[in-house]
Amino acid sequence: MFSTSTYIQRRRELAAKVGSGIVLLLGNDESPMNYADNAYHFRQDSTFLYYFGIDFPGLAALINIDSGQEILFGDDYTIDDIVWMGPQPTMVERASEAGISKVLPSAALSGLLTQAMQRSVPIHFLPPYRPEHLLKLQALLRLHTDTILPKVSVELIRAVVSQREIKSGEELAEIDRAVDLTVDMHVAAMRMARPGMTEAQVAARVYEIARAANSEVSFPIIATINGQTLHNHYHGNVLKSGDLFLLDAGAELPSRYAGDLSSTFPVDPVFTPQQKLIYEMSLEAHQAAIDALAPGVAFREVHLAACRSITDNMKSLGMLKGVTEEIIAAGAHALFLPCGTGHMMGLDVHDMENLGEVWVGYDGAPKSTQFGLKSLRFAKSLRPGHVFTIEPGIYFIPELIDKWRAEKQHQEFINWDEVNKFRAFGGIRNEEDYCMTAEGPRRLGTKVKPKTVAEIESEKNLNMEC
Ligand code: GLY
Numbered sequence: 078m079f080s081t082s083t084y085i086q087r088r089r090e091l092a093a094k095v096g097s098g099i100v101l102l103l104g105n106d107e108s109p110m111n112y113a114d115n116a117y118h119f120r121q122d123s124t125f126l127y128y129f130g131i132d133f134p135g136l137a138a139l140i141n142i143d144s145g146q147e148i149l150f151g152d153d154y155t156i157d158d159i160v161w162m163g164p165q166p167t168m169v170e171r172a173s174e175a176g177i178s179k180v181l182p183s184a185a186l187s188g189l190l191t192q193a194m195q196r197s198v199p200i201h202f203l204p205p206y207r208p209e210h211l212l213k214l215q216a217l218l219r220l221h222t223d224t225i226l227p228k229v230s231v232e233l234i235r236a237v238v239s240q241r242e243i244k245s246g247e248e249l250a251e252i253d254r255a256v257d258l259t260v261d262m263h264v265a266a267m268r269m270a271r272p273g274m275t276e277a278q279v280a281a282r283v284y285e286i287a288r289a290a291n292s293e294v295s296f297p298i299i300a301t302i303n304g305q306t307l308h309n310h311y312h313g314n315v316l317k318s319g320d321l322f323l324l325d326a327g328a329e330l331p332s333r334y335a336g337d338l339s340s341t342f343p344v345d346p347v348f349t350p351q352q353k354l355i356y357e358m359s360l361e362a363h364q365a366a367i368d369a370l371a372p373g374v375a376f377r378e379v380h381l382a383a384c385r386s387i388t389d390n391m392k393s394l395g396m397l398k399g400v401t402e403e404i405i406a407a408g409a410h411a412l413f414l415p416c417g418t419g420h421m422m423g424l425d426v427h428d429m430e431n432l433g434e435v436w437v438g439y440d441g442a443p444k445s446t447q448f449g450l451k452s453l454r455f456a457k458s459l460r461p462g463h464v465f466t467i468e469p470g471i472y473f474i475p476e477l478i479d480k481w482r483a484e485k486q487h488q489e490f491i492n493w494d495e496v497n498k499f500r501a502f503g504g505i506r507n508e509e510d511y512c513m514t515a516e517g518p519r520r521l522g523t524k525v526k527p528k529t530v531a532e533i534e535s536e537k538n539l540n541m542e543c
Contacts, residue, residue: 078130078174078332079247085176087240088128092142094236098199101190101217102128103210104136104151114161118293123424124203124237124432126333129175133165137186138177143198148179150186190217201230203237206431234436241429242421242437243462249512249521251334252423252464255295256510256522258328259336262286263526266300266324267342267536270316276300277312279324287328295335295426299325304341304504305472307416320344321352321503327426335426337466338526339508342533351502353530355471359505360528362386362469366418370459370467370511370518376438377456380418383469384410395495409487411449412477412496419466420454422510427454428464459513464521470506473499 078084091100104125107116121132129138129149136151149172154165168180181189193200200218204226205211214225244252262283270279280300287294301309302316304323316322322344327337341356343349348356362383369382388410391397396413397404404410421428421437429437435444438455445451455465478500480486482493507528510521527536 081176100140101202107134201233204229255336257524259338260524260526263340272318280312293329295327295329316344339506341505358390359471383418399490404490408447409490417453418469461515463513468508472504473502
């Protein structure tokens with residue numbers, strides 16, 4: 078937790094931004110795997126953490142903006158709970174660390190909300206993303222589940238996004254630490270991967286490094302020789318000579334701040350000439366995106382800079398043809414980059430995605446519906462304090478190639494015979510984490526992940542010597 082005053086100040090700002098009514102924030106509950114006492118590892122709701130800092134299940138809070146009263150709802154452990162799980166701070170102690178003086182049992186929440194509704198006081202709540210919250214909101218607010226989403230508070234979403242999107246110095250220090258731990262995870266994978274191992278062995282080592290630092294992973298580890306699948310969580314393959322390995326993994330510190338990096342490296346000590354060619358093209362796109370970063374520049378332009386680089390390079394290989402801007406406007410380049418160049422990061426690896434991409438990444442403006450561009454999660458103008466990933470990739474997805482070819486999509490721009498020569502190539506992604514400052518972009522973390530061909534080959538060969 079940060080200092081008590083941090084949470085008091087955040088809630089004060091939230092109340093001022095929302096203006097009036099009652100803010101209802103739900104913490105997360107335990108989530109059973111197969112019976113109640115056998116739960117997945119607990120993950121607190123990030124907005125609840127941001128305003129209260131309490132990483133404990135079963136809580137809720139009300140902020141009455143008009144009266145200034147703040148109440149934390151939750152139940153102390155019974156002696157049975159303590160026998161099973163050990164002693165815990167009391168609710169009053171937890172509330173006091175968050176700067177809250179009034180605590181009530183969970184059962185009191187419903188009555189207070191009913192009184193407020195009888196007085197027609199607006200109740201602001203966020204979109205639920207867990208089914209138990211949908212059920213709780215249904216019961217607390219006497220709403221049918223179908224009517225809950227239309228009634229979420231846009232004022233509250235906008236207020237939360239406006240605060241959480243600008244990271245403070247103490248948050249940036251945590252994110253730097255998360256990125257450093259993430260670099261350790263990637264370097265270990267780069268060093269160990271070799272023919273005969275399994276993807277699962279590499280993934281296990283990556284997870285071990287996070288756990289040994291009393292941390293978690295910020296999302297399920299992607300450790301694969303099939304990097305053309307964007308979010309491949311299968312770890313059952315054996316690594317073979319000639320394979321490229323894609324690792325996309327991040328640490329989540331005890332404070333819950335995330336890191337998120339991707340690396341692509343050969344299973345062998347060196348890249349093949351074809352791997353080196355495409356890898357260096359992916360790095361050029363990565364650098365084009367970084368070169369476009371500046372305060373006030375829309376992240377959409379950063380994405381388009383990466384698209385231009387990939388398009389020009391695919392033209393140089395004869396896979397695309399025509400005028401670069403026309404290819405991009407039509408979306409034909411998305412055959413190789415069917416996703417966005419980055420997303421915000423913070424307490425969530427895709428920060429605040431549960432609040433809605435249109436509010437988080439677009440300030441309420443509509444998103445594109447075009448294949449490729451529709452997957453850009455973050456498009457708005459960069460401001461000091463924004464934290465985001467840079468992760469353009471080059472992917473050869475046989476199923477997409479075959480579908481577009483059969484449908485004659487973008488055939489004026491695509492040379493299918495040349496594309497087909499690379500259909501078994503796989504996929505490449507490099508990812509780094511940045512924050513924007515008033516002076517320009519800063520790469521997050523103090524450790525540097527090997528990125529160039531020479532750096533990666535040297536890291537792998539270092540290991541072979543020991
Ligand atoms: N790096 C994982 C993700 O962005 O989903």
